Amino acid sequence: MYDDNSPFSPKDRQKTPEPLKPVQKAAFAEERLTQAILWCELEPGLTITEAALATRFGLGRAATRVALARLSTLGFMLSIPREGWRVLPMSGALVGQVVDARRMAEPALASLTLDAQKSARLFELADMIEAVGGAHEEAARTTRTGYERTFRAELSSELNPFVATFVERLWDHSDRIVHFFEKQGAAPMPALRASAIAAALRDGRADDARAFLDEAIEQFRSFASDALLNNQSELALTGGTKPQEKAPTQKQYGVSPQTGPDRAASRGWTSSKGNSS
Structure with a gap:
């Protein structure tokens, strides 16, 4: 059968890609x-309108509205009547809640039975993590974070889907806390x-697996606790609010809304579950 989309077909016969649904x-x-x-x-504590978000990231208003509703159910955004949406503030209470929840949920990973293929994949990722090591450069930390999240995603893919979803959301919150404090100048989080x-x-x-997982949680707790004690910003210590952000323009941010940094790889979803946007 003739394929109109073949790269060898005349340009005038190739079909236009269908727009996103x-x-x-x-x-x-x-x-x-x-x-x-x-x-x-x-930033944590930022209050911003739906319109400003859509403009800043080059998104449609309807898609932004749906996304915000979803992020609200996941605990990342709070709806503020007549003001807009507030990004979940950073606070000691949040760190404590994440630590407690991880201590309850992550022991389930210690009892996993892995086949040879999955085990080999974990060791491959572990080698990548060790290759980056304790490098402090931002690019190296970002790379290592990506490998670590992919490693964790490979583990969670073996769990009951309900438990896996819960654990992954906790890792999302943990990642956000780490990124925030590292941006504030905290000593880098130790490698997994x-x-x-x-x-x-x-x-x-x-x-032994449970002990190593507990060790990782304790490293996170210690990192976040030290960062809270040494961070002098009101936002980190009390979860105070930031001023409302007005609708931005491309000039204000210095980059096109469509070309912001692509961090999807840092979560490792695509490697273990095939999710894509």
Whole structure:
């Protein structure tokens, strides 16, 4: 059968790609705004209108509205009547809640039984994490964070889907906390001991795997606690609000709304579950 979309067909016969459907636009908007929140492009405590968000990121108003409703259910955005939307503030209480929830949920990972293919994938990612090591440069930290999140996503893909969704949201909140404090000048978060976790799971040593997972949670707690104590901003210490942001223009931000930083790889979703926007 002749394919009009073949790169070898005459240009005038190739079909124009179909535009994104509303559900695809909403999914894209959700992913873009999620990344903006996790990487603190939208700073904790910021109040901003739906129109300003749509303009800033080059999104449709309807897709932005759907995405905000979704992010509200996930606990990242708060609706403020007659003002707009507020990004979840940073506070010690939030850190404590995330730590407590992770301590309850993540032990489920220690009892996973992995096949040879999954185990090999974990060791491959662990090698990548170790290769980056403790480098402090921002680009290196971003790369390592991406590998660590992909490693965790590979683990969560073996869980009950309900538990997996809950654990992944906790990791999202943890990532946002780490990114925020590192941007404020905190000492970088230590690397995940991925090789030790992968080896314990491969060998069926559930107690050791649980100990390594607990260690990672304790590292996060210690990192966030130290950062809170050393951070002098009102936002970090009390969760205070920031002024409302007006609708931006391209000139104000210095970049096109459509070309903001692409952080999707840092969450590792595409490698383990095939999600895409």
